[in-house]
Amino acid sequence: MKQIIIGTAGHIDHGKTSLIKTLTGINTDRLKEEKKRGITIELGFAYLDLTNNQRLGIIDVPGHEKFIKNMVAGATGIDLVILVIAADEGIMPQTREHLDICSLLGITHGLVALTKIDVVDKEWLSLITEDVHKYLQGTFLSEVPILPVSVVNGDGIQKLIKALNNIVQTLKEHRPISIWRLHVDRVFTMKGFGTVITGTGIGETIYIGQEITIYPKKITAKIRGLQIHNVEVRQAYNGQRIAINLQGIEKTTITRGDMVARSNSLKPSFLVDVKVVALKNMIRPLKHRMPIRFHAGTNEIIGYIILLDRDILKPGDNAYCQIYLKKKVTLLAGDHYVLRSYSPVTTIAGGIVLHPHPNWHKRYQPEIMKNLHILHVGPAQKKIAVHASLTGNTGVSINDLICLVNLPREKIKELISDMINKQQLICYDIENHKVISVSIQTNLIKQALKLLANFHQHEPLKIGMSREEFKQRLTIKLNSKLYNYIINKLIKDNQVTIEKDIIRLCNHEISLKKEEQIIKERIEETYHKAGFTPPQFKRFIENEKDKNKTKKILSILIDEKILIKIKEDLYYHHKALEELKTKLIEYLIIHKKINIAQFKNIVNISRKYLIPLLEYFDTTKTTIRVNNERSLRKQ
Ligand SMILES: Nc1nc2c(ncn2[C@@H]2O[C@H](COP(=O)(O)OP(=O)(O)O)[C@@H](O)[C@H]2O)c(=O)[nH]1
Numbered sequence: 001m002k003q004i005i006i007g008t009a010g011h012i013d014h015g016k017t018s019l020i021k022t023l024t025g026i027n028t029d030r031l032k033e034e035k036k037r038g039i040t041i042e043l044g045f046a047y048l049d050l051t052n053n054q055r056l057g058i059i060d061v062p063g064h065e066k067f068i069k070n071m072v073a074g075a076t077g078i079d080l081v082i083l084v085i086a087a088d089e090g091i092m093p094q095t096r097e098h099l100d101i102c103s104l105l106g107i108t109h110g111l112v113a114l115t116k117i118d119v120v121d122k123e124w125l126s127l128i129t130e131d132v133h134k135y136l137q138g139t140f141l142s143e144v145p146i147l148p149v150s151v152v153n154g155d156g157i158q159k160l161i162k163a164l165n166n167i168v169q170t171l172k173e174h175r176p177i178s179i180w181r182l183h184v185d186r187v188f189t190m191k192g193f194g195t196v197i198t199g200t201g202i203g204e205t206i207y208i209g210q211e212i213t214i215y216p217k218k219i220t221a222k223i224r225g226l227q228i229h230n231v232e233v234r235q236a237y238n239g240q241r242i243a244i245n246l247q248g249i250e251k252t253t254i255t256r257g258d259m260v261a262r263s264n265s266l267k268p269s270f271l272v273d274v275k276v277v278a279l280k281n282m283i284r285p286l287k288h289r290m291p292i293r294f295h296a297g298t299n300e301i302i303g304y305i306i307l308l309d310r311d312i313l314k315p316g317d318n319a320y321c322q323i324y325l326k327k328k329v330t331l332l333a334g335d336h337y338v339l340r341s342y343s344p345v346t347t348i349a350g351g352i353v354l355h356p357h358p359n360w361h362k363r364y365q366p367e368i369m370k371n372l373h374i375l376h377v378g379p380a381q382k383k384i385a386v387h388a389s390l391t392g393n394t395g396v397s398i399n400d401l402i403c404l405v406n407l408p409r410e411k412i413k414e415l416i417s418d419m420i421n422k423q424q425l426i427c428y429d430i431e432n433h434k435v436i437s438v439s440i441q442t443n444l445i446k447q448a449l450k451l452l453a454n455f456h457q458h459e460p461l462k463i464g465m466s467r468e469e470f471k472q473r474l475t476i477k478l479n480s481k482l483y484n485y486i487i488n489k490l491i492k493d494n495q496v497t498i499e500k501d502i503i504r505l506c507n508h509e510i511s512l513k514k515e516e517q518i519i520k521e522r523i524e525e526t527y528h529k530a531g532f533t534p535p536q537f538k539r540f541i542e543n544e545k546d547k548n549k550t551k552k553i554l555s556i557l558i559d560e561k562i563l564i565k566i567k568e569d570l571y572y573h574h575k576a577l578e579e580l581k582t583k584l585i586e587y588l589i590i591h592k593k594i595n596i597a598q599f600k601n602i603v604n605i606s607r608k609y610l611i612p613l614l615e616y617f618d619t620t621k622t623t624i625r626v627n628n629e630r631s632l633r634k635q
């Protein structure tokens with residue numbers, strides 16, 4: 001069943017609280033001071049049962065201009081408003097301000113109760129009705145019924161209930177079912193139970209026993225009990241007004257304005273990107289960097305407005321801008337907010353959140369304005385694409401996107417896999433569902449290939465670059481998952497090869513100039529001819545003109561496995577080494593064991609070669625050494 005919450009609105013003393021009491025039997029003025037002074041200060045809560053078993057939640061708001069802050073907190077998240085106007089006074093300042101606030105908060109349904117008709121005559125009533133009718137033109141209430149009522153004699157009350165019933169039938173569930181959250185509007189302690197918070201739960205269903213997080217402090221607590229309209233329940237659905245008994249948390253750690261949510265992916269932020277709509281009746285234009293009061297959820301925070309594409313926002317105009325706050329807020333894209341001027345305090349503008357935790361933007365940047373436009377009115381996949389490009393090399397996860405696009409997890413998953421199939425997104429971290437945009441991948445690949453190409457150009461005599469050096473020389477620093485993903489992709493696409501921790505372009509070959517080829521042949525021939533007794537390389541190089549080049553060519557011969565390094569400065573031609581190895585193995589097959597003297601007998605070379613050779617055969621696992629003898633290592 002859809003969950004409907006009604007809010008009152010209207011000037012002080014116009015009969016909001018009295019009307020709710022008449023409709024529900026509940027006096028929403030609970031505070032001693034409220035009862036004594038006869039005015040509403042805090043939000044009041046009641047419920048009304050309609051004939052079709054529908055129970056409506058009701059939030060009664062204060063009308064006094066001093067308590068507008070509480071009014072905004074209450075009006076956030078209501079489905080329909082009863083705008084209360086006293087027939088004797090007619091439209092007053094807070095009638096206007098409350099209606100403005102409701103429209104800025106995106107409320108689209110409601111009706112008007114013209115109260116206290118028992119104290120005015122018929123003629124006056126029709127004048128006032130005409131007045132109200134005119135005033136409502138151009139607002140979201142222009143077509144709604146204006147219902148005359150009196151709580152003194154009960155006139156019109158039944159008609160009002162009927163009208164409410166009719167509207168409720170037409171309302172559709174409109175809250176997105178993304179992560180569960182609640183803007184705290186009350187915190188109190190109950191004897192024997194501990195801390196209780198109340199608010200309207202939005203999003204998925206929640207259950208007793210679930211763990212929740214209190215933002216922006218990021219404290220976790222467990223749900224011990226749930227109540228809806230004073231009835232104990234085990235679970236609560238999207239849009240229900242609930243009281244939550246929290247386990248293991250002090251009352252003082254939570255205040256109105258905090259947000260409680262289930263996910264740990266919410267990010268409290270000092271900065272938000274918003275669409276702002278200035279009221280037509282805003283007294284002064286809004287200037288860049290002007291201080292404002294930002295109301296969102298149940299919060300009021302002082303901040304500054306940063307106009308991105310202009311210096312002044314005139315009454316009735318709208319724009320994309322950033323709001324910098326003195327305290328962190330925790331919001332989702334699509335949340336509504338209201339701006340009030342710093343001083344004198346009046347409601348001046350409002351709109352919706354486009355990005356709940358953006359970076360600072362430079363002003364007058366067409367690219368930024370284009371992105372904000374997509375975040376405002378674009379289809380969900382375009383929004384995802386913007387977030388993927390904004391998050392660059394880090395990428396964005398499904399958990400982040402639930403808040404950034406404000407859609408259910410399943411829907412986000414579906415949209416993302418479609419984008420992956422269409423090759424618009426790349427999932428580089430399957431475990432954490434992290435994606436980057438294809439253009440980021442393209443850039444990374446381009447950079448990696450360029451780095452290798454440059455390396456090959458400058459070091460034509462080297463086969464490639466060490467993996468370590470490669471990672472360090474990439475100018476973009478990547479997390480290791482993305483780094484590995486990119487390397488594997490390059491290997492899979494046959495663009496690079498990694499051998500023995502040396503990375504190179506697949507098509508790279510060492511091409512030697514003629515004189516280099518001659519040096520190469522000279523080294524090879526020398527070592528080939530030397531057989532079992534090769535020269536020390538430092539002796540060989542003494543006669544070479546270009547010593548550096550000769551060293552580089554030596555390493556090519558080693559890379560090509562033509563020469564084999566036995567130890568520092570001692571290299572064997574591979575054919576000589578093969579021959580030695582064969583002799584050694586043949587001997588060991590027959591005799592099982594060999595010592596240095598026995599090896600000397602077969603190959604007839606000095607100890608200066610014998611010992612390094614035997615050690616080489618040990619380390620390359622041909623032989624195994626026990627005391628001073630070697631035997632064949634089992635393969
Ligand atoms: N005569 C008359 N008085 C009313 C009616 N509704 C409210 N009042 C009185 O108007 C005053 C303010 O009412 P209240 O409900 O507190 O107004 P709120 O500030 O809008 O909540 C109280 O003294 C009420 O008794 C009505 O229909 N007829």
Ligand SMILES: [Mg+2]
Nearest residue numbers: 016017039040
């Ligand atoms: Mg009241």
